[in-house]
Amino acid sequence: MPEPTVPSVWARQRRAREQPALSQDRIVSEAVRLLDAEGVEALSMRALGARLGAGATSLYRHVANKDELIELVVDEVYGEMLVRDADDPVGWRTSVAECAHSLRAMVLRHPWVASVFGQVGLAQLGPNLMARSERLLALFRAAGFPPGEADQAMSTLIAYVVGMTTSEAAYLSLLARSGQTEQEWADSVRSTAEQAVRDHPRLRDEYAARRGDDPAKLRDDNFTYGLDRVLDGLAARVSG
Amino acid sequence: MPEPTVPSVWARQRRAREQPALSQDRIVSEAVRLLDAEGVEALSMRALGARLGAGATSLYRHVANKDELIELVVDEVYGEMLVRDADDPVGWRTSVAECAHSLRAMVLRHPWVASVFGQVGLAQLGPNLMARSERLLALFRAAGFPPGEADQAMSTLIAYVVGMTTSEAAYLSLLARSGQTEQEWADSVRSTAEQAVRDHPRLRDEYAARRGDDPAKLRDDNFTYGLDRVLDGLAARVSG
DNA sequence: GTCCCGCTGCGTACAGTGTGCGCAAGACGA
DNA sequence: TCGTCTTGCGCACACTGTACGCAGCGGGAC
Numbered sequence: 001m002p003e004p005t006v007p008s009v010w011a012r013q014r015r016a017r018e019q020p021a022l023s024q025d026r027i028v029s030e031a032v033r034l035l036d037a038e039g040v041e042a043l044s045m046r047a048l049g050a051r052l053g054a055g056a057t058s059l060y061r062h063v064a065n066k067d068e069l070i071e072l073v074v075d076e077v078y079g080e081m082l083v084r085d086a087d088d089p090v091g092w093r094t095s096v097a098e099c100a101h102s103l104r105a106m107v108l109r110h111p112w113v114a115s116v117f118g119q120v121g122l123a124q125l126g127p128n129l130m131a132r133s134e135r136l137l138a139l140f141r142a143a144g145f146p147p148g149e150a151d152q153a154m155s156t157l158i159a160y161v162v163g164m165t166t167s168e169a170a171y172l173s174l175l176a177r178s179g180q181t182e183q184e185w186a187d188s189v190r191s192t193a194e195q196a197v198r199d200h201p202r203l204r205d206e207y208a209a210r211r212g213d214d215p216a217k218l219r220d221d222n223f224t225y226g227l228d229r230v231l232d233g234l235a236a237r238v239s240g
Numbered sequence: 241m242p243e244p245t246v247p248s249v250w251a252r253q254r255r256a257r258e259q260p261a262l263s264q265d266r267i268v269s270e271a272v273r274l275l276d277a278e279g280v281e282a283l284s285m286r287a288l289g290a291r292l293g294a295g296a297t298s299l300y301r302h303v304a305n306k307d308e309l310i311e312l313v314v315d316e317v318y319g320e321m322l323v324r325d326a327d328d329p330v331g332w333r334t335s336v337a338e339c340a341h342s343l344r345a346m347v348l349r350h351p352w353v354a355s356v357f358g359q360v361g362l363a364q365l366g367p368n369l370m371a372r373s374e375r376l377l378a379l380f381r382a383a384g385f386p387p388g389e390a391d392q393a394m395s396t397l398i399a400y401v402v403g404m405t406t407s408e409a410a411y412l413s414l415l416a417r418s419g420q421t422e423q424e425w426a427d428s429v430r431s432t433a434e435q436a437v438r439d440h441p442r443l444r445d446e447y448a449a450r451r452g453d454d455p456a457k458l459r460d461d462n463f464t465y466g467l468d469r470v471l472d473g474l475a476a477r478v479s480g
Numbered sequence: 481g482t483c484c485c486g487c488t489g490c491g492t493a494c495a496g497t498g499t500g501c502g503c504a505a506g507a508c509g510a
Numbered sequence: 511t512c513g514t515c516t517t518g519c520g521c522a523c524a525c526t527g528t529a530c531g532c533a534g535c536g537g538g539a540c
Binding site: 114115116117118119120121124149152153155156158159160161162163164166167169170171174221222225226228229230231232233234236237 | 354355356357358359360361364389392393395396398399400401402403404406407409410411414461462465466468469470471472473474476477
């Protein structure tokens with residue numbers, strides 16, 4: 001254990017040669033394409049190398065190992081998360097809500113992030129995530145949270161978004177594996193639910209309220225509902 | 241290491257005859273022990289079989305494949321999650337808070353669950369999880385949430401807990417991999433933070449509020465803070 | 481009794497994984 | 511012209527999940 005401090009992947013010196021066929025950037029962005037196209041279980045060093053017209057072990061000149069590659073790839077997509085400036089006149093609540101929605105949209109665009117959240121988590125901060133959480137933290141500070149509380153508020157918000165989108169992505173990938181469309185699955189669930197309503201009539205109202213809606217819209221509403229509750233709870237600390 | 245003597249054919253036949261040496265229950269509970277002891281990357285069919293005194297492929301008589309084993313194992317630990325009865329006199333808010341804390345405690349006891357959340361998610365309901373979410377939903381119904389809203393409120397709560405504990409578990413496993421104790425890591429972070437404070441004096445209050453505390457307590461406080469905010473936001477829908 | 485069929489466990493085998501190691505070929509400073 | 515450094519490559523190794531077929535057993539049918 002020569003280096004007890006967390007090895008900074010990010011501090012590795014950039015290759016200053018001309019332009020080699022392989023580079024960390026090319027590897028990472030091609031990995032994102034592979035993951036988007038074929039999912040997380042299709043990411044192997046050999047497959048990725050083949051896509052780049054290179055052998056598997058050639059990648060190890062630019063990436064320490066597969067875990068580091070995954071960290072880099074995750075930070076890459078964090079770049080799609082948008083955070084307003086703290087002095088934007090729209091106010092902190094809408095800024096934070098927008099940020100939450102853009103984080104969710106990122107995860108739904110790249111559902112494989114959800115399946116590696118537990119491995120990399122938010123502890124390993126790449127430059128993209130670091131910059132964005134800095135800006136997000138600034139939003140909470142500008143909102144007027146007490147000194148030690150802004151980062152707690154931020155991690156509350158992030159925890160909600162991560163938890164909800166992880167569940168969504170897992171559910172969608174389960175759907176994809178089962179080969180059904182979302183609507184078919186909703187129909188099958190509804191039929192068993194209606195059976196349950198026949199047995200327990202007191203459940204009627206609950207299911208009646210949601211029957212027959214577009215499942216994607218239901219997911220959107222569900223996310224927005226929880227987000228509003230979280231923001232309500234946070235706003236009470238600063239305005240009340 | 242496991243058995244210095246060569247197992248005699250007789251002994252093997254005896255064991256096979258009496259009652260099945262392997263069963264799904266034995267496999268699942270031994271898998272939990274293995275995961276707790278050595279982490280998720282140590283779970284292989286061969287290693288698990290060896291712990292049970294069996295060959296790797298023997299497990300496939302009781303478990304379809306590794307993915308199914310993981311689903312079973314995850315549902316097994318969901319059994320440690322406690323949910324009060326809906327008619328318990330302590331009230332819905334404390335009941336829900338207790339449930340959230342017990343879910344978090346479960347994940348921290350079995351940190352490997354966090355790294356498979358993204359794969360199994362909450363969509364694949366095993367019997368344990370199903371029973372518990374039914375009881376939790378009853379808590380929200382009893383709290384007086386409007387018909388279609390109780391399950392949204394529940395998924396909000398669960399999303400927060402899952403997101404927060406997933407991050408915690410990932411952070412702790414990163415720590416474990418780096419071979420440091422939590423206190424050492426906190427110290428190293430503090431030193432860089434103090435450097436940042438020297439550069440940007442306006443950050444002083446933020447870090448001063450948390451300097452030198454027990455990191456485990458900080459994590460507890462952080463979780464409880466966010467939980468309170470989420471519950472505040474939810475309670476406003478039912479009491480206000 | 482005898483026969484057969486189920487269930488259970490085991491060993492072999494195969495395709496696929498991450499990655500350590502050593503070699504070759506080109507580029508660059510001396 | 512020499513090292514030396516960087517980049518890519520092929521081989522090899524240990525390890526993974528798991529398909530498949532075989533062997534011994536218990537219990538029911540005759």
